Amino acid sequence: MNDIWHFLREFESKDIVKRFYKRKFNYELNTAKAVEINCAFTQGREYFNSSVTADLSVKPLLQYYGVVALSRGLVLILNKSARENNIVPSHGLKIKNWSDIENSGKIEKIILKISNGTFFELIKASENRSFFRVGSSEINWNVGFPFPSLESEFCFGELAYCFPDLKDSVEAWINETVACRMLKNSHVNGNEWKLEIHGENDPLILSKIFPREKFHDLEIIETNKDCTVKFDKHTWPNFCQKWSSTFIVIGDPYVVPPLSGDIYLNELAKMYATSFILGTISRYHPSTWNNINKGISNDAVLPFLLNFMDFLQEKFPQSTLEFLQSLKDYKENN
Known part of the structure; x- marks a missing residue:
């Protein structure tokens, strides 16, 4: 586990979470909700920890469950009225055209449709805001994007362009220059x-x-x-x-390049959506996932998938923590 988890572990203590809530929002959090937040962060840590040594056949699914758990923890923190029993118990995304993908083998053509669920609740709770480093190792800029609408659609290939650190892997996969x-x-x-x-x-x-x-x-x-x-x-x-x-x-x-359908996603949502695709293929279409990771067919995407999973393992927990750390500064400056 990386050092980020040393700090995220603080959200597994109900007393620290209650102090955090008071400091950030000047609001007294009740113990029951503090425990719900604790459990979400504990689950997220355990899923990410388990994924480190997991076989590639299940690694993306464990990572995705970790992403969902941390996302639900964020929603519980950022939305005062959110509780375990009223967060919509669904992913918030679905693959629209799997039968076409299965026939063509062109994973980059996967179309995602936004539905009501954790993905959309994460966007709303985070105000679709990204915190950026501009020529810095520390966050020094933030942008709040317009909200996407339910039923909006976007493409996996477009989404892959949104990770500049993985540019070389995307170019090798799609066989074209990433703009x-x-x-x-x-x-x-x-x-x-x-x-x-x-x-x-x-x-x-x-x-x-x-x-x-x-x-x-x-x-x-x-x-x-x-x-x-x-x-x-x-x-x-x-x-x-x-x-x-x-x-x-x-x-x-x-x-x-922009996503289709005039959709804008913050950094957390981009990672969530990409992890959802990997987790869904490995869970519900294991033969396709096996063919890719064993080099049997359509394995040009494999280097990107492997590098993305390494990227996600570090950056989603880090982005979760930094979103919470930066939240007060943003609120005070706006």
């Missing part, structure tokens, strides 16, 4: 977004990140081998965190 650029600065100026992004004006790359049919009044200005990108403020860029950027411990936000 992404490091974000240097961003702000809304009047009726437009103004982004300063690193790198020259490559029309092919930038047309994927900022498709003109979506980004209205788009203007790209190249200066000193960087670009300034302007567009209507009603369209949001797809910001994602790259954890290891200039240096191993220094992160930067990146901009990547």
Whole structure:
């Protein structure tokens, strides 16, 4: 287990959780709910711990259960009215087109549909907010994205683009260049977004990140081998965190192509959705999962899946903790 769990273990103590709640929200938490939070975090730790030594046939499922447990713990903390008995007992996602995927073998074409459940409750409770590192090893920026609607759909291939640290694995899998650029600065100026992004004006790359049919009044200005990108403020860029950027411990936000259906997801939701896909395939379609991880068929995706599971093992618990640690600073600054 990594050091993050030394801090997350604090949420397994009802007394510490009650003090945390008082400090963060100036609210007295009752013991029964504190214990519910404890149990969610304990389950999350045990699932993640079990996944470390688990066979690949079940590893993604154990990780996904850990993601769900930590997500439910977050919902219980962030939503004062949430209790174990009123959180919707479903995943909040479903694969819409599995029969097509089974025939084609193109895992990247999986379509996810949002339904009522833990995924949607996590987005609501977290206000669909991401906390970012900008040229820093510490969080120093945050963005609250618009909420997706129930029944919205998005694609696995699009989702995979949202992990800049795994860019090489995605390119090897999908066999095409991943369009992404490091974000240097961003702000809304009047009726437009103004982004300063690193790198020259490559029309092919930038047309994927900022498709003109979506980004209205788009203007790209190249200066000193960087670009300034302007567009209507009603369209949001797809910001994602790259954890290891200039240096191993220094992160930067990146901009990547938008998800279909005008959907925006924070970092927790992106990891949740990807883990759901892996967990669902390994649980409900074990022959497909076996063919992939044994190199029998459609195994081009395997390096990405393995690297994502390593990434998830560290980053989802870390993001959970840092969301809670950053929450008070965000509330005080807004």
